[in-house]
Structure formats: C-alpha cells, structure tokens
Amino acid sequence: xxxxxxxxxxxxxxxxxxxxxxxxxxxxxxxxxxxxxxxxxxxxxxxxxxxxxxxxxxxxxxxxxxxxxxxxxxxxxxxxxxxxxxxxxxxxxxxxxxxxxxxxxxxxxxxxxxxxxxxxxxxxxxxxxxxxxxxxxxxxxxxxxxxxxxxxxxxxxxxxxxxxxxxxxxxxxxxxxxxxxxxxxxxxxxxxxxxxxxxxxxxxxxxxxxxxxxxxxxxxxx
Numbered sequence: 001x002x003x004x005x006x007x008x009x010x011x012x013x014x015x016x017x018x019x020x021x022x023x024x025x026x027x028x029x030x031x032x033x034x035x036x037x038x039x040x041x042x043x044x045x046x047x048x049x050x051x052x053x054x055x056x057x058x059x060x061x062x063x064x065x066x067x068x069x070x071x072x073x074x075x076x077x078x079x080x081x082x083x084x085x086x087x088x089x090x091x092x093x094x095x096x097x098x099x100x101x102x103x104x105x106x107x108x109x110x111x112x113x114x115x116x117x118x119x120x121x122x123x124x125x126x127x128x129x130x131x132x133x134x135x136x137x138x139x140x141x142x143x144x145x146x147x148x149x150x151x152x153x154x155x156x157x158x159x160x161x162x163x164x165x166x167x168x169x170x171x172x173x174x175x176x177x178x179x180x181x182x183x184x185x186x187x188x189x190x191x192x193x194x195x196x197x198x199x200x201x202x203x204x205x206x207x208x209x210x211x212x213x214x215x216x217x218x219x220x221x222x
Contacts (some may be wrong), residue, residue, distance in 0.1 A: 014044045018051065023061060027069045034073025034078060035131050041070075042160065049164035064162045070122070070153040075133035078145055081136020103119075114140045118148040122156035 023217045026048050045066045046105045054060035114135060121131035146158030 011043060011047045011050070014040055014047050018044060018047055022057070023048075023065055026062060030066055030069040030071040031076075033129055034070050034132065035077035038129070040126070042125075042156075043055065045157070046160055048163040050168050051160040051167045052161075053168045059161060059165050060143040066157045067153050070157065071150055074149050074153070075146065076147075077130070077132025078136040078140075078142065081133040082139075082142075082221050083136075085133055109120050114138070115144055115148040118145060119152045119155075122152045123159075144154055 014025075014195040017029070021028070029039045029044045031039040033039040045062070048057055048062045048066075049059060051057040053061050104159055117127075118131055118135060118140075132145070132149070135149075195200075
C-alpha cells in the first residue's frame with residue numbers, strides 16, 4: 001500500500017490502520033460506527049477507495065465490504081434499540097432532554113417517514129451512527145428498516161467509493177477548498193429549512209381553517 005504521506009489531510013489519521021489491517025480495517029471500523037461507536041467509518045472507506053485507485057486495493061472488494069459492514073452494523077444497532085434502547089431512553093433520556101412525549105413524537109415520525117429518514121441517514125454525520133438504534137427504539141418494522149437501510153448503504157458506498165476512486169487524493173483538496181464555504185452552505189440550508197417549515201405551518205393552518213368553517217356555519221343560528 002502507499003505510504004502514509006500519500007493520504008493527506010483528514011485521511012492521514014486512518015492510514016496506519018488501513019496499512020496494517022487492510023480489508024479487515026474497513027469491515028471493523030464501518031461495522032462498529034454503524035451501531036453507535038464513534039469511529040471514522042466514512043473516512044476509512046474513502047481512504048481505501050483512494051488506495052484502490054492507486055492499484056493497491058481492489059475497488060470491488062472495498063465497496064462490497066463497506067456495504068456489508070454498514071448493513072450488518074446498522075442491523076445490530078436496530079436490535080440494540082429493540083431489545084433495550086427504549087427502556088434506556090425512558091430511564092436516562094431526561095438527562096439529554098428526551099422526554100417520553102418527545103420519544104412518542106419520534107415514534108410517530110418514524111411511523112410516517114421512517115423509510116426516508118433511514119434512506120438519507122448514511123449521508124448525515126451523527127444520524128449515520130445512530131439511525132439503526134433510533135429505528136429500533138421507535139419500533140420501525142424490521143423489514144422496512146432493512147430495505148431502506150440497504151438502499152441507503154448502497155447509495156452511500158457507491159457515491160463515496162466512486163468519487164474517491166476517480167479523484168484520488170485530489171478529493172481531499174476539493175473537500176478542504178469547499179470547507180472554506182461551509183458557513184455559507186449552513187446558512188443556505190437553515191434558510192431553506194426555515195422557509196419549508198413556515199410554508200408547511202401555513203398550509204396546516206389553512207387546512208384547519210377550512211375544516212373549521214363548516215362547523216362554524218352549522219353552529220350559527222338561522
């Protein structure tokens with residue numbers, strides 16, 4: 001494999017692990033990250049894909065191992081959530097402002113939109129590590145979780161391995177350059193979300209008003 005110096009920037013830290021353990025490192029790091037253990041799963045996958053682009057690893061093997069590790073890890077997280085996660089959340093959730101009422105709302109949210117959340121969770125740091133546990137806690141059907149989780153993992157692995165394989169170490173330069181504009185991007189996202197919420201609330205109020213009108217008309221004496 002290439003020396004550590006061939007992996008600049010944020011990839012530098014995972015190079016020794018990848019150099020020593022190879023494919024086992026990919027499986028282990030992505031697997032444990034997927035059920036909640038803080039680990040650089042996405043970083044090591046990108047590094048491995050760059051290695052593959054340099055001819056030092058097999059890109060098909062990197063992608064396949066990453067996919068399997070992600071799906072297996074998320075399913076372990078799911079069953080952790082099913083077996084004990086809800087009890088732990090109800091017992092200790094108050095210390096992180098997770099009240100039974102908020103947990104109930106989360107359960108309802110996953111019941112309505114859980115599939116879409118799981119689908120995009122792999123691309124969101126923080127949610128990527130805990131989406132399986134949350135899905136288990138909120139009693140999302142396992143088959144539904146498995147389907148959307150597998151699709152999300154395939155998209156996540158396919159995107160990052162393809163980009164890293166084709167761009168190599170230039171990917172680091174692009175990411176570091178884009179990092180300079182992160183606050184502009186965050187501001188744009190916040191404004192977009194705020195706009196969506198405002199429009200959604202407005203729509204709900206109008207719908208309630210329309211429903212209330214017939215009742216008000218019936219109550220009015222002739």
